[in-house]
Amino acid sequence: MDIIIEGIKQAVILLFTLDPEVIGITWLSLKVSGIATFISLLIGVSVGTLVALTQFPGRRIVVSLINTGMGLPPVVVGLFVTIFLWRNGPLGFLEILYTPTAIIMAQTVIATPIVMGISLAAIQQLPANLRLQILALGATRLQMVWILVKEARLPLLAAIMAGFGGVISEVGASIMVGGNIKGYTRVLTTATVMETSKGNFDIAMALSIILLLLAFFINAVLTHVQQRERPR
Amino acid sequence: MKRLNRTCSIALIISVMSVVFCALPAIAAQPQHKNIILATxxxxxxxxxxxxxxxxxxxxxxxxxxxxxVGSGQAMAMGQKGEADVLLVHSPDAEKKFMAEGYGVNRRLVMHNDFIIVGPKNDPAGIKGSRSSIEAFRKIASTSAVFMSRGDNSGTDAKEKSIWKAAGINPEGQKWxxxxxxxxxxxxSVAAEKKTYTLADRGTYLALKKNLGLDILVEGDAVLLNIYHVIEVNPAKWPxxxxxxxKAFSDFMVGRQTQDIIRKFGVEKYGSPxxxxxxGKKEDALGK
Structure with a gap:
């Protein structure tokens, strides 16, 4: 019990004294996971919508693959990305292993199927007649897609939250491709793991609390946007 | 009005994202030849x-x-694949093999401390005060007191396995x-929580001692010496x-100023280095 109280105390101290290292770690977590979520949003929503609106042979297999990808274990992604980014690996010429860019890459791979799967389900659950109706009113195909995406914005925002929640909290991939380098690729989760193994449970607890606060704040903002206009 | 509001918030989200996006190259653009990967x-x-x-x-x-x-084993594996530039490791037998196979150059002695056998205060196997780590391991095995192993190919793990071997015991697969x-x-931490024995390096033990409740039971055996070397990865193998x-890092580690820092490190906090x-010393001369 002491450790929890001590952790909360430490968290408050670290936050309010604006400890530069902790602020740096927090900012990096936010930046890396934010960018990864944003990229996964671009890929995930467009591919998800495309798959939802088209019929082609093997479609069920593609949908199954996307749904399986939603549960992709971060360590598996971390391992594969590491092997690809090794100096002597296929993408070694990029020289980005153990950089924040590598973490963004891995997290994008983790978040994309999540966003894709939820977008796909969101667009698909719209009534099929809606498409016909929109087209009958003289909309182009592009306009139709845009209207459908707007119609599905509630679940799409949920997709953003799920994607962001998935990557800001993952540790396996970040530690493998980032290396937990002080002041460079150390994010909240990898710092928590390290402080735990150092036996600094109070600081580990403080970092966890900051992570939870951050996740809550982001989700509160997104929920606000999501719930502002309830569809009739 | 509603529409305007929504357009505004979308514009806001996009602009925030693009600011974040533009900040990315700034953190990614580090001159590459200035980077050293140290596997340790x-x-x-x-x-x-x-x-x-x-x-x-x-x-x-x-x-x-x-x-x-990472563990010494994994650090050397990274060196073998050319994925690290320099190693700071403590697994002498594996290091000699690494050097013999031509993966490394310029292996230099940096520092040592020692391994210790730690365990719960009540010491169920009765090993406290034993001068011989081999004897202590035999007692642990014969009383089936639980022993927590790293099992990760690290330097500590290699040392532990060599002691089991010297004691003529194969602990693999035993319940304890x-x-x-x-x-x-x-x-x-696991050993402390489950009140078991384990082999640890003194540095990590002292750093964590406050939360553990494990006692040093065996120390001072010459077998328990823990020696750290710095090795440069062979550029002829991996251009x-x-x-x-x-080379700069390796030189730094054996430099006089660095060695002074190592000597004083931890004295203030833990009362002993x-x-x-x-x-510059010979490996064989250590611990004598």
Whole structure:
């Protein structure tokens, strides 16, 4: 019990004294996971919508693959990305292993199927007649897609939250491709793991609390946007 | 009005995202030849030694060190594949093999401390005060007292296995022999929680002592010496290795100023040094 109280105390101290290292770690977590979520949003929503609106042979297999990808274990992604980014690996010429860019890459791979799967389900659950109706009113195909995406914005925002929640909290991939380098690729989760193994449970607890606060704040903002206009 | 509001918020989200996006190249654009990848053991990081040494090195040379703290076994595997530039490791037998196979150049002695056998206060196997680690391991095995092993091919793990071998015991698969597969710090925590014996390096033990409740039961045996070497990865095998950086780091580790820092490290906090500097000495002369 002491450790929890001590952790909360430490968290408050670290936050309010604006400890530069902790602020740096927090900012990096936010930046890396934010960018990864944003990229996964671009890929995930467009591919998800495309798959939802088209019929082609093997479609069920593609949908199954996307749904399986939603549960992709971060360590598996971390391992594969590491092997690809090794100096002597296929993408070694990029020289980005153990950089924040590598973490963004891995997290994008983790978040994309999540966003894709939820977008796909969101667009698909719209009534099929809606498409016909929109087209009958003289909309182009592009306009139709845009209207459908707007119609599905509630679940799409949920997709953003799920994607962001998935990557800001993952540790396996970040530690493998980032290396937990002080002041460079150390994010909240990898710092928590390290402080735990150092036996600094109070600081580990403080970092966890900051992570939870951050996740809550982001989700509160997104929920606000999501719930502002309830569809009739 | 509603529409305007929504357009505004979308514009806001996009602009925030693009600002974040533009900040990305700034953190990614580090001159590559300035980077050194140091593969090392968890003990040098968990004890806090590297946090003290690296800023000094980076400031004086301008290099940026990317520390990847893994077990000695994995560190050498990274060196073998050319994925690290320089190694700081403590697994002498594996290091000799690494050198013999031509993966490394310029292996230099940096420092030592020692391993200790720690365990719960009540000491169920009765090993306290034993001068011989082999004797202690035999007692643990014969009383089936639970022993927590790293089991991760690290330097500590290699040392532990060599002691079992010397004791003529094969603990693998025994009910009292458990493996964590974790680093030293976490293995000590597990051992403390489950009140079992384990082999630890003194540096990590002292750094974690306050939370553990494990006692040092066996120490001072010559077998328990824990020796750290710095090895540069052979650039002839892997042309992408930053050999200049590796040499600079290796020189730094055996430099007089560094050795002084190592000598004093931890004295203030733990009352005794965590590591003993050994640059220039012969490995065989240690512990005598």
């Amino acid at each position: 053991t968890t003990s040098t990081q968990d004890s806090g030694l590297l946090d003290v040494l690296l800023p000094v090195f980076e400031k004086s040379t301008g290099y940026f060190v990317k520390t990847i703290a 022999y458990q493996q964590t597969g974790l680093g030293m710090g976490q293995t000590l 992408k290795v930053n050999s200049a950086g590796a 965590l590591f003993f500097p050994d640059a």
